Amino acid sequence: MDAAEVQALFTRADGQYLCARWGRPIVPVVFGVDDATLSVVKGAIEAVVALAGHKMAETDPELGANLMVFFFRDWSELPEVPNLDRLIPDLAPLCDRLQGAGANQYRIFRFDEAGAIRAAFVFVRMDSDLQSVPAETLALSQAVQVILLWSDTAFLGASPLARAGETVILRPEIGDVIRAAYDPVMPAVARDASHALRLAARTGRTTQA
Structure with missing residues (x-):
């Protein structure tokens, strides 16, 4: 390359x-998966963070968790998550747009005053395509795409x-x-x-x- x-x-x-890269240790939390898949997702995040030479932590002093990963079946489920609309303004219209576009994943980043990543929200809709992807592959892909702010x-x-x-x-x-x-x-x-x-x-x- x-x-x-x-x-x-x-x-x-x-x-x-x-x-942009993360400006603080990463504290992940994963929603919508069983314990076995949870360990796979967190393991993939830990591996990519280690590759980067970055750090993870038990808690973020500002947000508690600063990397939130959601797995779900339909975009209409997200607006029903308690308090998520406080973290993601205009959540319902966003979900409507993503539903209309047939999207199966979406990422939102938040930045600190210097422009480094301070938080990220990863949304993965488990459609028929993603259901056929092994959990390890899906987890690694999401971890890679959230470790840096890549081009769209x-x-x-x-x-x-x-x-x-x-x-x-x-x-x-x-x-x-x-x-x-x-x-x-x-x-x-x-x-x-x-x-x-x-x-x-x-x-x-x-x-x-």
Whole structure:
């Protein structure tokens, strides 16, 4: 993955470059799954956080939990979750739009004053497509997509995961980018595309496309 490919991962559909990482330890809570799946989801989050060299914690002093992951069957279920509309303004209209679009997942990020991620909400509607995906694969995919603020088009053409024999793993080049983005000398948030050159340099791949 060269610098141009790294840049594409953080260049949004409107042409804006924006890369942000978490500015605080991650405290996840997962809703709508049984105990076995809960351990799979939290294990995937822990693995990606460890890959990044970031930290997890037992509680967030401001929010309690700052990464909330919801699994459900229908978008109409979300507005019925107590107090969720206090965390997600205009929740009901949002769910109506997602229902109309046939979406099966959606992520919302919140940022601190510096622009780093301070909270994220992950919504996964278990439609027929996602029900056929192994829990480990689905959990890893969600963990990867929430560890950084990727472009809204970053993984439309190719998944961040790959198959290695019978196992699904994180694509090594995506892992390289995650580690580079969490390098302590790198900024927590970047809005200039030159940031992609610095990321690529830290992955050992600086060739321009």
